[in-house]
Amino acid sequence: xxxxxxxxxxxxxxxxxxxxxxxxxxxxxxxxxxxxxxxxxxxxxxxxxxxxxxxxxxxxxxxxxxxxxxxxxxxxxxxxxxxxxxxxxxxxxxxxxxxxxxxxxxxxxxxxxxxxxxxxxxxxxxxxxxxxxxxxxxxxxxxxxxxxxxxxxxxxxxxxxxxxxxxxxxxxxxxxxxxxxxxxxxxxxxxxxxxxxxxxxxxxxxxxxxxxxxxxxx
Amino acid sequence: xxxxxxxxxxxxxxxxxxxxxxxxxxxxxxxxxxxxxxxxxxxxxxxxxxxxxxxxxxxxxxxxxxxxxxxxxxxxxxxxxxxxxxxxxxxxxxxxxxxxxxxxxxxxxxxxxxxxxxxxxxxxxxxxxxxxxxxxxxxxxxxxxxxxxxxxxxxxxxxxxxxxxxxxxxxxxxxxxxxxxxxxxxxxxxxxxxxxxxxxxxxxxxxxx
Numbered sequence: 001x002x003x004x005x006x007x008x009x010x011x012x013x014x015x016x017x018x019x020x021x022x023x024x025x026x027x028x029x030x031x032x033x034x035x036x037x038x039x040x041x042x043x044x045x046x047x048x049x050x051x052x053x054x055x056x057x058x059x060x061x062x063x064x065x066x067x068x069x070x071x072x073x074x075x076x077x078x079x080x081x082x083x084x085x086x087x088x089x090x091x092x093x094x095x096x097x098x099x100x101x102x103x104x105x106x107x108x109x110x111x112x113x114x115x116x117x118x119x120x121x122x123x124x125x126x127x128x129x130x131x132x133x134x135x136x137x138x139x140x141x142x143x144x145x146x147x148x149x150x151x152x153x154x155x156x157x158x159x160x161x162x163x164x165x166x167x168x169x170x171x172x173x174x175x176x177x178x179x180x181x182x183x184x185x186x187x188x189x190x191x192x193x194x195x196x197x198x199x200x201x202x203x204x205x206x207x208x209x210x211x212x213x214x215x216x217x218x
Numbered sequence: 219x220x221x222x223x224x225x226x227x228x229x230x231x232x233x234x235x236x237x238x239x240x241x242x243x244x245x246x247x248x249x250x251x252x253x254x255x256x257x258x259x260x261x262x263x264x265x266x267x268x269x270x271x272x273x274x275x276x277x278x279x280x281x282x283x284x285x286x287x288x289x290x291x292x293x294x295x296x297x298x299x300x301x302x303x304x305x306x307x308x309x310x311x312x313x314x315x316x317x318x319x320x321x322x323x324x325x326x327x328x329x330x331x332x333x334x335x336x337x338x339x340x341x342x343x344x345x346x347x348x349x350x351x352x353x354x355x356x357x358x359x360x361x362x363x364x365x366x367x368x369x370x371x372x373x374x375x376x377x378x379x380x381x382x383x384x385x386x387x388x389x390x391x392x393x394x395x396x397x398x399x400x401x402x403x404x405x406x407x408x409x410x411x412x413x414x415x416x417x418x419x420x421x422x423x424x425x426x427x
Contacts, residue, residue, distance in 0.1 A: 003308030007294070014296040075290025079347075082267050082286045083309045218270040 001085065001093050008097035011070075018066055022059035022102045023109065029055040030113035048117035049127070049178035055113075056106045056131055057138060057167055063102055064142040065159050067094050068150040068213065077150070081217055087210035095136075095143035095206070103135030119182060126181025130194060134174040137198040140205050141166045147209035151216045170197055219283050219354050220244050221266070221386065226275035227410065230261040234273060234410040241403060243386050245354065248377065248397050251390040253405030259390035260288075262405070263357045266388065285353040287361060291344025295333035299324055299343055302332055307350040318349035321376050323369075337364040345373055349380075356380065356387040362395070371396065 012019045033051050037044055071077040080090050110131055111124050119127065145163035149155030176190040220242060227237035235258035243249050251259050265272050266279065267286040293302050303315045319325045322342045332340065341364050348356055356377070362370050374396040377387055381399070389395065 003305055007297070007305045010301075011294060011296060071292075073290075074292055074294070075288050076292040076294070078264075078267075078269060078288055078290070079286065079292040079306070080309070081269060082281070082284055083306075083351075084282060084311065085309055 001089055004080075004085070004090065004093045005097055008094060009100060012097070012101040018063050019101050022062050023105050025062055026055050026059040026106055026109065026113065029058070030116050034116055034118070042118075045118040045120055045182075048114060048119040049123060049182060050175045051117055052110055052114060052119070052127060053130075053134075053171055053175040053178065056110065056135065057171055059106055060102050060135065060138040060142060061160060061163065061167075063098065064146050064163065065149070065156045067098055067143050067146040069146070069155070072150050077213070078217060081213070087213055088206045091143055091147065091206040091209040091213070092140075092202075095140045098143065099136050099139035103131070103139055107131040107135060119178075122184055123178050123182030126187060127178045130174045130177040130181075130191070133191070133198055134170050134194050137170045137194075137201045138167060140198075140201040141170070144201075144205040144209040144212070147212040147216070150213055170194065173197065219280065219386070221277075221279045221355060221388070223266070223278075224276045226262075226265070226277060227273040228258060228261045228265045228270075229273050230258060235261055236405060236408045237273075237410045239275070239405075239408045243355075243388060245384050245386050246381050248381055248387040248389060248400035250395075250397070250400050250402045251388065251405060252392070252402055253409075257405045257409055259405060260359050263288075263359050263388070263390060267357050279355060283353055283355045284357060285348045285351040285355065286357045286359075287344060287348055288359050289363070291340055292347070293332045293340060293343060296331060298329050298331055299335070300328040302343060303346060303350050306347050310351045310353070312350055312352040314350045314352060318346040321349060321379075322346040323372060338366055338369055341365055342369060342373075345376070349376070354385045356385065356389075358387060358389045358391070360391055361389060362391055362393045 034044055068077060071080065081087055107128055110127050114124055114127055142163055145159050148162060149159045152158060173190040173194040177187050177194060180187045180190065222242045224240045226239040227234055229235060241249065251262065253259055263286065264270050266277055267284050268281050300315065303318055307313060307315050319328055322345060324342060324346055327335065327339060332343065335343065345361055361373060365373065370393060377395060377397060380387065
């Protein structure tokens with residue numbers, strides 16, 4: 001398992017691995033939105049939690065189709081399926097690798113972008129916490145979507161359509177945590193629901209994704 | 219370890235391509251699959267590898283004995299030759315990378331990126347992966363594609379050594395690997411009758427054959 005994780009991380013870091021893609025998108029969004037919305041009033045600060053969460057979600061979406069498509073094209077997925085490693089573990093490790101190269105950097109860079117978006121001071125801690133709790137769910141749900149479309153040529157569009165509705169609860173509760181935190185309100189309920197989504201996705205979806213891959217490899 | 223197949227039928231894309239296939243393959247033996255394009259050699263190998271279920275029939279073979287090598291080698295272009303092999307060795311829990319590099323004549327290339335290998339060198343690396351799996355039953359799909367004569371002879375020697383060590387190999391190939399002891403299984407006679415000829419098997423042949 002460690003071997004697969006370190007291979008995926010290495011592939012992502014090397015040339016053409018798409019490591020910076022999501023991060024660059026997130027950065028661009030956070031730089032452009034203030035220019036588009038304008039400085040007046042508290043508008044920017046009020047919409048900052050939503051913008052940051054939407055940005056993180058779309059940045060995650062950008063690299064989803066790479067999770068399995070590349071391994072399918074070069075035949076590695078067939079070979080992994082016949083290897084001693086259970087396919088469920090392959091899915092879980094690949095989702096983890098995806099989170100480490102997209103979710104973790106997004107979480108770390110988000111407070112900096114919060115400054116650009118005039119996020120109220122009370123919100124920063126909750127922003128980092130909600131992204132740290134919620135982005136693993138984005139990667140696991142995304143891996144499930146990628147497993148459904150593996151083998152479909154240029155399945156990116158289909159993947160986005162399949163995955164976006166599944167991302168909605170994560171987005172709503174994630175942004176809600178930051179909104180309430182920034183306004184100094186109680187955050188326990190959305191925070192617990194967000195953690196619940198992540199745990200449920202992590203526990204169930206690797207099995208569903210492995211089943212989808214087995215069918216798609218036939 | 220023995221592979222035994224009885225009354226197997228396999229399908230590709232929902233169409234039955236082979237049926238009534240039975241054979242056995244014991245340790246130390248090799249079996250060459252022959253047949254025209256489209257007869258179902260790849261489909262048969264994928265079924266035996268457990269990647270797709272058979273339509274009917276029995277395959278008895280422990281899944282942990284299989285090393286499958288397809289048309290695609292499963293190589294990562296941005297990893298070096300040694301890194302590619304080390305990954306598969308780690309997945310299979312073996313440490314035979316050095317020996318595999320030697321046997322497939324890749325030692326001089328070990329630190330080169332797979333992207334910079336020639337087609338034949340990539341193929342040799344793909345076949346070296348079989349050695350690091352440490353598994354006994356090799357299922358090989360056209361292993362000699364893009365290999366030159368010297369590499370074919372080299373690979374023939376590797377297969378012979380594998381057989382001598384108690385392994386077995388099922389090989390779909392049109393090229394003579396120089397395996398004198400290998401039996402040949404001609405798949406043509408097991409071709410499934412087309413549904414147009416009526417589900418009843420053999421009607422078409424009885425009328426027109």
